[in-house]
Amino acid sequence: MSKMDNLRAMREARYAEAQKRAASAPARPKAPVAPPAAGGSASTAAPAARAARGEAPAAEELCGHRNMGGRTCTRERGHAAKTHRYS
Ligand SMILES: [Zn+2]
Known part of the structure; x- marks a missing residue:
């Protein structure tokens, strides 16, 4: 019993x-977007690094519109078609 x-x-x-820990530490510092004051080198270095790794920069060339699902x-970024395509 005891x-x-x-x-x-x-x-x-x-x-x-x-509960206490969750309440006292709400925002864990998780890789925030680099502040623009950082010199701006990060924005130029990132795509190059990605290309160096052999990853196609497809994400950057897509429209990227999200549907409800x-x-x-x-489709490509800024596509002329009026509808978005999700496949
Ligand atoms: Zn689209």
């Missing part, structure tokens, strides 16, 4: 601790 009470107390303590338009 063992069960112990377990429950531990669980509740841990839960309260997690969360899909992304696969």
